[in-house]
Amino acid sequence: MASVIQYDKVRKIYNSGDDEVVALQEVSFSVGEGEFVTVVGRSGCGKTTLLKLTAGLLQPSGGAVQVAGAPVRGPLTNVGIVFQAPVLLAWRKAIDNVLLQVEARKLRVENYRKRALELLDLTGLKGFEERYPSELSGGMQQRVSISRALIHDPPLLLMDEPFGALDAITRDEMNLELLRIWHEAKKTVLFITHSIPEAVFLGDRVIVMTPRPGKVSEIVNIDLPRPRTTALRDEPKFISYVRQIRKSLGVR
Amino acid sequence: MNEGAYGGTPFGGIKWSVLFFLCLLVLWQLVVPFLGLPSYLLPTPAQIVEEFGKRGGLLMSQFLPTFYETILGFLLGVAVGVSAGLGIVYSRFLWLTIYPSLVVVGSIPRVAIAPLILIWLGIDSLWSKVTIAFLVAFFPMVINSIVGFSQVETEMLDLAKTMGMGRWMEFRKIRLPNSIPYLFAGFKASIALAVIGAVVAEFVAGQKGLGYLIVVANNDLNAPLIFASIIVLSAMSLGLFGIIVGLEKMLMPWRRGIQPSEL
Numbered sequence: 467m468a469s470v471i472q473y474d475k476v477r478k479i480y481n482s483g484d485d486e487v488v489a490l491q492e493v494s495f496s497v498g499e500g501e502f503v504t505v506v507g508r509s510g511c512g513k514t515t516l517l518k519l520t521a522g523l524l525q526p527s528g529g530a531v532q533v534a535g536a537p538v539r540g541p542l543t544n545v546g547i548v549f550q551a552p553v554l555l556a557w558r559k560a561i562d563n564v565l566l567q568v569e570a571r572k573l574r575v576e577n578y579r580k581r582a583l584e585l586l587d588l589t590g591l592k593g594f595e596e597r598y599p600s601e602l603s604g605g606m607q608q609r610v611s612i613s614r615a616l617i618h619d620p621p622l623l624l625m626d627e628p629f630g631a632l633d634a635i636t637r638d639e640m641n642l643e644l645l646r647i648w649h650e651a652k653k654t655v656l657f658i659t660h661s662i663p664e665a666v667f668l669g670d671r672v673i674v675m676t677p678r679p680g681k682v683s684e685i686v687n688i689d690l691p692r693p694r695t696t697a698l699r700d701e702p703k704f705i706s707y708v709r710q711i712r713k714s715l716g717v718r
Numbered sequence: 719m720n721e722g723a724y725g726g727t728p729f730g731g732i733k734w735s736v737l738f739f740l741c742l743l744v745l746w747q748l749v750v751p752f753l754g755l756p757s758y759l760l761p762t763p764a765q766i767v768e769e770f771g772k773r774g775g776l777l778m779s780q781f782l783p784t785f786y787e788t789i790l791g792f793l794l795g796v797a798v799g800v801s802a803g804l805g806i807v808y809s810r811f812l813w814l815t816i817y818p819s820l821v822v823v824g825s826i827p828r829v830a831i832a833p834l835i836l837i838w839l840g841i842d843s844l845w846s847k848v849t850i851a852f853l854v855a856f857f858p859m860v861i862n863s864i865v866g867f868s869q870v871e872t873e874m875l876d877l878a879k880t881m882g883m884g885r886w887m888e889f890r891k892i893r894l895p896n897s898i899p900y901l902f903a904g905f906k907a908s909i910a911l912a913v914i915g916a917v918v919a920e921f922v923a924g925q926k927g928l929g930y931l932i933v934v935a936n937n938d939l940n941a942p943l944i945f946a947s948i949i950v951l952s953a954m955s956l957g958l959f960g961i962i963v964g965l966e967k968m969l970m971p972w973r974r975g976i977q978p979s980e981l
């Protein structure tokens with residue numbers, strides 16, 4: 467399996483005033499093609515930093531990040547990104563927020579309108595295409611954001627706690643939808659979360675991170691059958707993975 | 719619905735408001751002769767209306783210069799304010815040098831410079847008064863355009879980079895539309911200030927305009943004419959403000975207006 471992302475002894479130090487914050491120290495692992503890798507850890511352990519390094523929005527202080535075999539030097543354009551906040555443009559309707567991705571790439575909007583509508587349908591927003599973000603719930607806004615990250619059909623999806631702001635029920639639903647989309651489109655996904663059950667439910671592998679300085683404390687292979695269903699959450703095996711990671715994170 | 723403590727929606731009650739002010743006018747009309755106040759102290763509404771009839775032409779001819787000064791001062795304020803805002807947002811040098819000192823500039827009482835400007839640019843020139851209106855009007859435009867062009871979520875700008883957007887497209891598709899509510903807040907503050915600037919300039923310059931008319935009427939102890947001038951000024955302010963609010967509603971179906979930032 468070819469690796470799409472490779473982290474090699476990645477370090478990231480922030481200078482804020484006189485203080486130095488070691489956000490990441492000696493982070494090494496790789497993500498294979500088509501793999502769904504989740505990263506879990508407390509807030510402040512460098513998860514967002516890792517994602518921004520991957521997307522080329524930050525440069526490492528040491529070590530190297532490679533995507534598709536090449537070192538990341540500037541912002542990657544062949545990715546889809548979803549942040550914790552939906553980050554939509556208030557003056558654009560749902561569909562036009564999705565199509566921003568197309569306009570930005572100077573592609574013909576007309577060729578992508580149908581696909582945008584399909585994605586909004588797939589993410590459960592049929593009938594809401596012409597609504598402004600202020601007229602949508604938080605969960606619906608995040609679905610727009612996911613559609614926007616998918617419309618240019620990127621091989622790599624980077625997601626930073628995308629469901630962190632949602633209620634537990636909507637979150638579980640979104641997990642299932644995301645797995646369905648991933649299964650259909652066969653993309654490589656790097657998914658960041660602070661929820662252990664979510665990391666286990668979604669991932670082929672879970673990267674467990676600990677803070678101060680941010681580093682990988684354990685990598686857990688999740689040997690659970692796919693497609694994953696809600697019932698899986700009650701399986702002893704699922705529960706034992708959750709327990710293992712909780713222990714690794716030092717949760718009492 | 720929005721209901722006050724005593725029920726009723728704020729705009730459903732507009733007829734009550736009108737009725738209330740009509741009663742006040744009637745009261746005013748009755749109380750002035752009752753107290754025996756001379757008209758140079760407080761004219762009655764009827765005397766003011768009469769003044770409009772007598773000197774409608776004069777009011778109109780003095781209204782036009784004030785109107786031009788206000789509009790030109792405002793437009794100049796918008797043009798310079800928005801350009802300065804763009805410069806400060808896009809130039810690191812200006813951001814570091816000028817932006818922090820703007821607060822100081824903002825706290826100078828700019829009408830106090832009016833006499834100087836009149837000396838420099840000439841008392842009888844239209845442009846000296848336009849300049850004063852401009853100086854007063856431009857400040858909220860700078861502040862609001864800086865905020866509008868720069869207050870964009872970092873994550874949105876990060877996304878734009880991964881979408882391959884260049885600077886120009888980022889401006890057109892993100893920063894410019896983002897600034898529109900702020901620009902309108904600036905327009906609203908600036909137009910009101912431009913009226914003040916124009917009138918103050920006319921107070922000092924004493925050549926023409928409603929400000930000048932007020933000074934003349936004051937010297938003649940003609941209070942009805944002062945009141946009539948103030949009413950014309952207020953109507954002008956209100957009309958210009960209304961045009962801006964109308965444009966705002968038309969251009970921004972996604973949100974209601976925000977309040978002007980004051981400094």
Ligand SMILES: Nc1ncnc2c1ncn2[C@@H]1O[C@H](COP(=O)(O)OP(=O)(O)O)[C@@H](O)[C@H]1O
Pocket residue numbers: 480481482487488489507508509510511512513514515516680
């Ligand atoms: N721009 C920055 N400047 C200074 N310190 C930062 C910056 N961004 C993040 N940090 C620090 O780096 C550490 C990791 O942050 P982050 O990657 O956001 O963690 P997470 O996403 O896991 O919560 C934190 O201690 C945070 O305070």
Ligand SMILES: [Mg+2]
Pocket residue numbers: 513514515626
């Ligand atoms: Mg984070």
